[in-house]
Amino acid sequence: MHNNLASRLLNIAPFHVMELAKMAAELEKEGRNIIHMGIGEPDFTAPQVVIDAAARAMQNGNLQYTSALGLPDLRLAISKYYLEYYQLTIPASRIIVTAGASAALLLTCAALVDPGSEVLMPDPCYPCNRHFVAAFEGVARLVECGPEVGFQLTDELVREHWTTASKGVLLASPSNPTGTSIPRAELAKIIATVKAKQGFTIVDEIYQGLSYDDEAFSALSLDGDVLVINSFSKFFNMTGWRLGWLVVPERIVPQIEKLAQNLFICPSTVAQYAALACFSNEAMKIYQQRKAEFKRRRDFIVPALRKLGFKVPVTPDGAFYVYADCSGFSDNADLFTRDLLQKAGVVIVPGLDFGSYTARKYVRISYATSMENLQEAVLRIENYLRQQ
Known part of the structure; x- marks a missing residue:
């Protein structure tokens, strides 16, 4: 039956972000504490x-x-x-x-x-x-x-x-x-x-x-x-x-x-x-407060990543992502993110999903998680890099 599948499927690649999420879920089943900075999803829910x-x-x-x-x-x-x-x-x-x-x-x-x-x-x-x-x-x-x-x-x-x-x-x-x-x-x-x-x-x-x-x-x-x-x-x-x-x-x-x-x-x-x-008015007031919180997180995580040795050549002005160059640590962003997950319990995703040009050098880091999680993630990444 599988021979009857449409040829367009050859042009559609799996979503690597989800693969890392699955790996993280397996580690959590083993009792590991994982900080998720992979999937682009606000940690806030509907008001x-x-x-x-x-x-x-x-x-x-x-x-x-x-x-x-x-x-x-x-x-x-x-x-x-x-x-x-x-x-x-x-x-x-x-x-x-x-x-x-x-x-x-x-x-x-x-x-x-x-x-x-x-x-x-x-x-x-x-x-x-x-x-x-x-x-x-x-x-x-x-x-x-x-x-x-x-x-x-x-x-x-x-x-x-x-x-x-x-x-x-x-x-x-x-x-x-x-x-x-x-x-x-x-x-x-x-x-x-x-x-x-x-x-x-x-x-x-x-x-x-x-x-x-x-x-x-x-x-x-x-x-x-x-x-x-x-x-x-x-x-x-x-x-x-x-x-x-x-x-x-x-x-x-x-x-x-x-x-x-x-x-x-x-x-x-x-x-x-x-x-x-x-x-x-009630909901819009909440959304504006949450937007201010996202900006606060960005203003924390971008300098922190630069201090760790990541290159962030363009400061993000919106959304809740940092696109960071990890080539100072690895020439393979995919292996780097997998190793970071296994050893430090932090999920970030490689540039692989987003196109071939930046695939090996860049990682996407989502700051759509709490400030406490971001601070802990920075400590874990610092310890991980120190041991390399």
């Missing part, structure tokens, strides 16, 4: 007001299918969020609620990617992005982006690597794994270049709410044809609820709706009713 909203929806029996585009009230709430926090007028009619940002990316690629189409993205980048493209027989064209460009595509790189097969770009700002953002002026140039070539620009903004140094902005402020993906997972601390959204030009809403009806029917109804409470 009580959000949980209460979910409970009310269940008690009231509000559990039927919603529109494939999402609850009208939630689409309106997201529209108001853009107006209040980003001074952007985005009609609710352009907002599509999805089963996580993953579904938003899947729908976007289903709508835009033809077999053989190239989509430019930076190397390093979130691995699933290239796999969404591959799932629709497109080609993820990874462009080497080092620290000198903040690990992000630039207009110059887009122009240099665009080919006759190129159909668009897929960007993330702030980025996983690097925590870096694309400056507004640079993003505007990229969008203009791609538009002139009649291509599409998709911008993953799931970490947009967690921007620390400059005022956060959305690519939607630069051009009405950009497709933007966002999520309730990161800033809103609702990872397992599987809820996100997509903003698209009005003219393609019916096409996305058709796909969403067939592929998903609708996002989780309970999660949607819960998410309405995310925009309450």
Whole structure:
């Protein structure tokens, strides 16, 4: 039977972050204390007001299918969020609620990617992005982006690597794994270049709410044809609820709706009713406090890593990751992270997942864990390095 599997599976690699998580789970079964700085998941969960909203929806029996585009009230709430926090007028009619940002990316690629189409993205980048493209027989064209460009595509790189097969770009700002953002002026140039070539620009903004140094902005402020993906997972601390959204030009809403009806029917109804409470004053106050805590952790971990001998060539300005060069300790980041886990009980992940360019030299360290855990992790890594 396995001989009948689709050939596209050859283009989709396993997620090494999850492999390390499995190794860590085995060590925990043996009684080891493990500090998790691998998976990008906030240690905070949904505020009580959000949980209460979910409970009310269940008690009231509000559990039927919603529109494939999402609850009208939630689409309106997201529209108001853009107006209040980003001074952007985005009609609710352009907002599509999805089963996580993953579904938003899947729908976007289903709508835009033809077999053989190239989509430019930076190397390093979130691995699933290239796999969404591959799932629709497109080609993820990874462009080497080092620290000198903040690990992000630039207009110059887009122009240099665009080919006759190129159909668009897929960007993330702030980025996983690097925590870096694309400056507004640079993003505007990229969008203009791609538009002139009649291509599409998709911008993953799931970490947009967690921007620390400059005022956060959305690519939607630069051009009405950009497709933007966002999520309730990161800033809103609702990872397992599987809820996100997509903003698209009005003219393609019916096409996305058709796909969403067939592929998903609708996002989780309970999660949607819960998410309405995310925009309450009570919840937003909590989210802002948590954002300040993430910034505090970043301001601790980045200097601490540099002191240990890691090179952090670009200080992350968003998300909750540090992309650090470990070549001072090892020429194989994969072996380094496995050894660190076994000997020090600290999970960090190698650059392997994020593209070949930085695979051997870089590690991604998530600071989405408590300050106490971060401090203990630094001590453990220091002891580990001393013994090498």
